Amino acid sequence: MSASTKSVKPFGEWKTPISSAIATAKASRFQDLVLDATDNGNDVVYWSEIRFDEGGRTVVSSCEVGKSEPKDWTPAGFSARTTVHEYGGGNIFVHKGNLYFSNFSDQRLYKQLTPDSTPTPVTAADTSYRYANGHMSAKTNLIYIIREDHSKVESGQAKEPTNSVICLDPSTQQEKVLACGADFYSTPKVSLDGEKICWVQWFHPSMPWYDTELWTAKLTKSGDAVIEGSAKKVAGGKDVSVMIPRWTPSGELRFISDENNWWNVYESALDGSITNIYKMDREIGRPDWLFGNQPYDTNPSCPGEYVVSCDGLLTLMENGVKKKTFNTGFTSHLLLNFSESGRVYCFAHSAIQVSTLISVNILDGKVEILRKSQQVDIDEGYFSKFTEICYNTTDGEKSYANYYKPTNKDYEGPDDELPPLLVKAHGGPTSSATTSLQLPIQYFTSRGFAVLDVNYRGSTGYGREYRLKLADKWGIYDVDDCCAAAQHLADNKLVDKNKLCIDGGSAGGYTTLACLAFKDVFKAGASHYGVADLELLAKDTHKFESRYLDNLIGVYPQQRDIYIQRSPIHNVDGFNSPIIFFQGTEDKVVPPNQAQMMFDSVEKKGIPCSLVMFEGEQHGFRKSENIQTALDGELYFYSKILKFNADLPDGISDKISISNYA
Numbered sequence: 001m002s003a004s005t006k007s008v009k010p011f012g013e014w015k016t017p018i019s020s021a022i023a024t025a026k027a028s029r030f031q032d033l034v035l036d037a038t039d040n041g042n043d044v045v046y047w048s049e050i051r052f053d054e055g056g057r058t059v060v061s062s063c064e065v066g067k068s069e070p071k072d073w074t075p076a077g078f079s080a081r082t083t084v085h086e087y088g089g090g091n092i093f094v095h096k097g098n099l100y101f102s103n104f105s106d107q108r109l110y111k112q113l114t115p116d117s118t119p120t121p122v123t124a125a126d127t128s129y130r131y132a133n134g135h136m137s138a139k140t141n142l143i144y145i146i147r148e149d150h151s152k153v154e155s156g157q158a159k160e161p162t163n164s165v166i167c168l169d170p171s172t173q174q175e176k177v178l179a180c181g182a183d184f185y186s187t188p189k190v191s192l193d194g195e196k197i198c199w200v201q202w203f204h205p206s207m208p209w210y211d212t213e214l215w216t217a218k219l220t221k222s223g224d225a226v227i228e229g230s231a232k233k234v235a236g237g238k239d240v241s242v243m244i245p246r247w248t249p250s251g252e253l254r255f256i257s258d259e260n261n262w263w264n265v266y267e268s269a270l271d272g273s274i275t276n277i278y279k280m281d282r283e284i285g286r287p288d289w290l291f292g293n294q295p296y297d298t299n300p301s302c303p304g305e306y307v308v309s310c311d312g313l314l315t316l317m318e319n320g321v322k323k324k325t326f327n328t329g330f331t332s333h334l335l336l337n338f339s340e341s342g343r344v345y346c347f348a349h350s351a352i353q354v355s356t357l358i359s360v361n362i363l364d365g366k367v368e369i370l371r372k373s374q375q376v377d378i379d380e381g382y383f384s385k386f387t388e389i390c391y392n393t394t395d396g397e398k399s400y401a402n403y404y405k406p407t408n409k410d411y412e413g414p415d416d417e418l419p420p421l422l423v424k425a426h427g428g429p430t431s432s433a434t435t436s437l438q439l440p441i442q443y444f445t446s447r448g449f450a451v452l453d454v455n456y457r458g459s460t461g462y463g464r465e466y467r468l469k470l471a472d473k474w475g476i477y478d479v480d481d482c483c484a485a486a487q488h489l490a491d492n493k494l495v496d497k498n499k500l501c502i503d504g505g506s507a508g509g510y511t512t513l514a515c516l517a518f519k520d521v522f523k524a525g526a527s528h529y530g531v532a533d534l535e536l537l538a539k540d541t542h543k544f545e546s547r548y549l550d551n552l553i554g555v556y557p558q559q560r561d562i563y564i565q566r567s568p569i570h571n572v573d574g575f576n577s578p579i580i581f582f583q584g585t586e587d588k589v590v591p592p593n594q595a596q597m598m599f600d601s602v603e604k605k606g607i608p609c610s611l612v613m614f615e616g617e618q619h620g621f622r623k624s625e626n627i628q629t630a631l632d633g634e635l636y637f638y639s640k641i642l643k644f645n646a647d648l649p650d651g652i653s654d655k656i657s658i659s660n661y662a
Helices: 020-024 439-445 464-470 477-491 507-518 534-539 548-552 560-566 592-604 624-642
Strands: 028-037 043-051 057-064 092-095 098-102 109-112 129-136 143-149 162-169 174-179 184-190 196-202 213-218 232-236 242-247 253-257 264-268 274-276 296-298 305-310 313-318 321-326 332-338 343-350 353-361 367-372 387-392 398-404 421-425 450-455 500-505 524-528 579-584 609-614
Touching (some): 020 439, 020 624, 028 092, 028 343, 043 092, 043 343, 043 353, 057 098, 057 367, 143 174, 162 184, 174 184, 174 196, 232 253, 232 264, 398 477, 439 624, 450 477, 477 500, 477 507, 500 507, 500 624, 534 592, 579 592, 592 609
Parallel strands (some): 421 450, 421 500, 500 524, 524 579
Antiparallel strands (some): 028 043, 184 196, 296 305, 313 321, 343 353, 353 367, 387 398, 398 450
């Protein structure tokens, strides 16, 4: 449809097929991806996915490629989700057709023989152990996995759980500790000959994207112990982040390191020498918030070959030389798995395509779609494709954002009107704006909103130096960059300066609240399980992030004054714009009392505000009905504050009560 035949309607009031129900209908979020093979050598791919229409349950599925339709494994009453580090990841692994997974309700590790069989536990009952990021060695027939022990926390003897690398005999449920003493561990991997093990470890107050260490050790012949004196640090340490080690079939050890500012792939040769085998000024990988990241993998049939996901491309390398780049039709490729058949399996997405499980044949580049996270039957004319922008911000520096224009094939705005803007502050804060098709973003753009997804200083994807710019500056640089991004569009007459909104979840919720408390740029905001009280967060959060704020804010309690200065809850006097809060009642990362305290304070000031509590939800909403309410509720709130008539489902006004609104 040409622009001249579009209907003219105020921005924000456009009708669109992208409803909140469509945004969550039969939707899932991929989590884990692992490979196995049949006895005759056919690839069998396994994946886990969060299913929003099943209350956020994590279900494992599999498919024998080219031979069968996908099959679900996880029976009712089970959910394949670990809570190690609270965020989890690394929920499943497979060995010779047997599926192993951590079950959410009891955190025991289970074994399942077939999709129709009942899972049986391979770890003991009545313990306080959690398990993640495991695999089984074909040489030793033992499981090597991360264990998080909460027993002393539950008995009141300690404030934090204890993490370690263990081996587990699934036939006897016997566990033995192989590595302990560090505060955190990830990615234990045993070499194919069963003789060596590697792992990554780090200590408080570091996070895995700051300072980590890669260690190796020799295993005893039985594989259930480390040979005394054989453990050694291979790479990493102060001011270096290493992650995701993998043994090659011939015994070299590959891993990712940012010692040259960028997360690149390195190799430790058999003689101990270390080489950057894909040197480039681009990031390979993303921060390890979850276990199981895998942005590269080695060809098990040819150790010199490996495939790398970087800068939107899938590239085949051989001995440090680029061999081939594949045009998959997607712009991002995650959790790479290289099979002996010469295929690479991964989750792929683009700005107009949902996350999709694909296989890529390295011989002819043929791409096969195996599974979509959601079936989306919507005309692309309703989708807005983002453009990355670079703009000036404070201290003479630059920042970045993904800019989505209002897009709807049926409507355009009046010539004398500019669209409202929704700035999105991503979580983390050490993370980045997503580049996949996000129906919640398209929900707004197809109604006439512009959206700006900001990669403020401290975001990942731009090298270590940019990633560390938020050190001591959380609540300053992220706020400055979100405000500067909005003002950049307003100054260029792309959006209405009087209709600037902002939202964010978790750390992005903190940035949202801080923008409203300390700046006078935005006219309305929405906080999704956002941090309001930094001091409370420092006192009352889980082990993984318990010292994160040492780097972002300062050491607590020695620098308590900074925590108070930057906490929105202590700066309510600065609030002049309406705000809506969405919060889960069982959030362990950002306790729900923060949202309640913030709402109470803003309400007392007489500012229009709303609080929506979702019973049983944790950090990030998993139930489709709650995700829909949050999406519709946010638009409803903006429509009342900015005075436009949004196309909304019946009954949303009954779910959203706005205090101090006439």
